[in-house]
Amino acid sequence: MMILSGPPPRGRTLQTLIVVVTLALALAPLLFPGAKPLNVAAKVCVYALLGASYDLLLGYAGMVSFAHVMFFGVGSYGVGLALYGLGPSWGAAALGLAAALGVSTVLALAIGLLSLRVQAIFFTMVTLAVSYAFGVLASQLDWLTGGEDGRSFRVPEVLQPGFRLFGGPLFGVAFNGRLISYYLVFFVSLALFLALLRVVNSPFGRVLEAIRENPLRAEALGYRIVFHRTLATCLAAAGATAAGALNAVWLRYVGPDTALAGSIQIAILVVVVIGGMGTLYGAVLGAAVFVVAQNYLQALLGALSAGAADAGLPLLTGLFHPDRWLLWLGLLFVLAVYFAPAGLVGALRSKDEATP
Amino acid sequence: MTASDFGAALPRPKRDLLPIFAPLIVAAIAAPFIGSASSFVTLTAAGVAMGMMIFTMASGLTLAFGMMDVLNFGHGAFISLGAYVATLVFTPLASWAQADSWPLNLALLALALAAAVVVCGLFGLVFERLVIVPVYGQHLKQILATIGGSIVAEQLLYALFGPDVIALAPPASFRGSFVIGDAAIEKYRVVATLVGLVVFVGLTLALNRTRIGLLIRAGVQDREMVEALGYRIDRLFVGVFMAGAALAGIGGVLWALYRQQVHASMGGELLVLCFIVIIIGGLGSVGGCFIGAILMALIDNYAGFLAPKLALVANILLMVAILLWRPRGLYPVGGR
Numbered sequence: 063m064m065i066l067s068g069p070p071p072r073g074r075t076l077q078t079l080i081v082v083v084t085l086a087l088a089l090a091p092l093l094f095p096g097a098k099p100l101n102v103a104a105k106v107c108v109y110a111l112l113g114a115s116y117d118l119l120l121g122y123a124g125m126v127s128f129a130h131v132m133f134f135g136v137g138s139y140g141v142g143l144a145l146y147g148l149g150p151s152w153g154a155a156a157l158g159l160a161a162a163l164g165v166s167t168v169l170a171l172a173i174g175l176l177s178l179r180v181q182a183i184f185f186t187m188v189t190l191a192v193s194y195a196f197g198v199l200a201s202q203l204d205w206l207t208g209g210e211d212g213r214s215f216r217v218p219e220v221l222q223p224g225f226r227l228f229g230g231p232l233f234g235v236a237f238n239g240r241l242i243s244y245y246l247v248f249f250v251s252l253a254l255f256l257a258l259l260r261v262v263n264s265p266f267g268r269v270l271e272a273i274r275e276n277p278l279r280a281e282a283l284g285y286r287i288v289f290h291r292t293l294a295t296c297l298a299a300a301g302a303t304a305a306g307a308l309n310a311v312w313l314r315y316v317g318p319d320t321a322l323a324g325s326i327q328i329a330i331l332v333v334v335v336i337g338g339m340g341t342l343y344g345a346v347l348g349a350a351v352f353v354v355a356q357n358y359l360q361a362l363l364g365a366l367s368a369g370a371a372d373a374g375l376p377l378l379t380g381l382f383h384p385d386r387w388l389l390w391l392g393l394l395f396v397l398a399v400y401f402a403p404a405g406l407v408g409a410l411r412s413k414d415e416a417t418p
Numbered sequence: 419m420t421a422s423d424f425g426a427a428l429p430r431p432k433r434d435l436l437p438i439f440a441p442l443i444v445a446a447i448a449a450p451f452i453g454s455a456s457s458f459v460t461l462t463a464a465g466v467a468m469g470m471m472i473f474t475m476a477s478g479l480t481l482a483f484g485m486m487d488v489l490n491f492g493h494g495a496f497i498s499l500g501a502y503v504a505t506l507v508f509t510p511l512a513s514w515a516q517a518d519s520w521p522l523n524l525a526l527l528a529l530a531l532a533a534a535v536v537v538c539g540l541f542g543l544v545f546e547r548l549v550i551v552p553v554y555g556q557h558l559k560q561i562l563a564t565i566g567g568s569i570v571a572e573q574l575l576y577a578l579f580g581p582d583v584i585a586l587a588p589p590a591s592f593r594g595s596f597v598i599g600d601a602a603i604e605k606y607r608v609v610a611t612l613v614g615l616v617v618f619v620g621l622t623l624a625l626n627r628t629r630i631g632l633l634i635r636a637g638v639q640d641r642e643m644v645e646a647l648g649y650r651i652d653r654l655f656v657g658v659f660m661a662g663a664a665l666a667g668i669g670g671v672l673w674a675l676y677r678q679q680v681h682a683s684m685g686g687e688l689l690v691l692c693f694i695v696i697i698i699g700g701l702g703s704v705g706g707c708f709i710g711a712i713l714m715a716l717i718d719n720y721a722g723f724l725a726p727k728l729a730l731v732a733n734i735l736l737m738v739a740i741l742l743w744r745p746r747g748l749y750p751v752g753g754r
Contacts, residue, residue: 186489202727
């Protein structure tokens, strides 16, 4: 059976890069020991899945949604609150995930059926409003969600840091609960990514692309636009919900900052656009670039800011302040939209195809 | 043959009055739940004032979309910028704000509004040239570019004015309340309502009584036809976009004085309300935008009183109800 459905990533550099990133993520605990690199790797996995599911909407269906972070939050809160309320068992996690998937699907259906009847632009505005209201609601219902403080919870025993799989270290690596947690995140993300790849290379995915390119013509051929777009919204929502659940289990905490912040939605957009829309593989590269940049760019900006302060340039000091890293990412985002709409993936492909 | 003869020859457009009564119906339904008459008057006055401010911000957005299909997700940055401009005017002229003389206070407010109009209008021009022109007519790219532009603009505001909330008190004679019977109506809300009314009347007159307004309305209905008649609608659009940015700036000043604080995140929050309003009103319709703003603000205030945590959810439910009733909003425009 083919694991990779559909065309492989074209271009040698791109293929190599994808393989390198996947291998680096698979072997992250062995290659880069320590808590911070493992955190970075887990975040790359979560964002790759989040970005890939968003790409189904943005790149394949051609719809801009602001609600992806909401579905991410539904998954986070579903699993987090179930583990918090029912105790650390797999049953509780499964129940939470099932409930979250149900809520996400209902919300996605409602948004799609309500806003896609008239014009795709309605969809964008409605997702923004609903997602914003959901975020406010989640932080206000503090008896349920813990409000701004969020909830810290315990995960099933196998995933707890104190758990040891083989009693002692193997190959010089301690197989503890964190490592098992990481591999849970990695393998679930990988499996769902492959599933999404299957979706976009299915007839359904082709119809989505047809609708994106020419809605009138697709409708004339007999494809129901509202049905296909709504189904895409539901599938993307399910992907985001799963990513949220993984993130909550990895952090063992759920709160507005990690599950529902507006900056997460911006991050998703940046990941997909910089990686390359409509390619899915772009989400993997974009996630790797984004998360690494987020973790190490701030240090660089801090150094630049200090340099500017020494040189007596107050304006530059403000612009290079580490908290302003979104400014530079935003600039990169706008430039990517103008000059490289196919993102990293497109740039790598055209480079390889120009020099065969 | 005069223009009125042409008008007489045409069948009169059917007046659609039902949406106009929607705010009254909402008020009538909410009244028994609120109970006391004085609270009802206070809440209604607050709702009307809030609606006027939201309308001021949202009117430019809906016109720009109607004319050129440009939906600007960076509109929130204009609102925030207007608010920051108000702090720049109010800080050096603090003595004018402290003085208990209403002409001086009014002059200060007018100065702040004028400064916001100029700064936001010019920023709107820059934004249109830099962010929107390269992606005219490409919907997806346009949405993405304006989102990116709004991120950059918001971060620039943080870099220029600092990340902290800036306090901004309204001028002395606009503080306190008018007390009518048991009902208290904040003076500043009356001022904001009046400014909003001036904007609404001015906009309506400009659109309905001037030649440029006629061209704008025609452009909203059918852009290609207006172009075919030889008008440079893209130039007209630049003007509409700048005016929309300036109106957003006015709204930002009013809102900042209303909330008595300024922060760059306010633009994003208000943009959500603006979107709800223009969806309810019908994309491209100024009248619909006005009714939608009043309707949404009334519900926001009533719900905020009855169930404070559900105020925003009530707005979403309102939007859902309106879209189920009229899928294109209260006043659909043209082929949309």
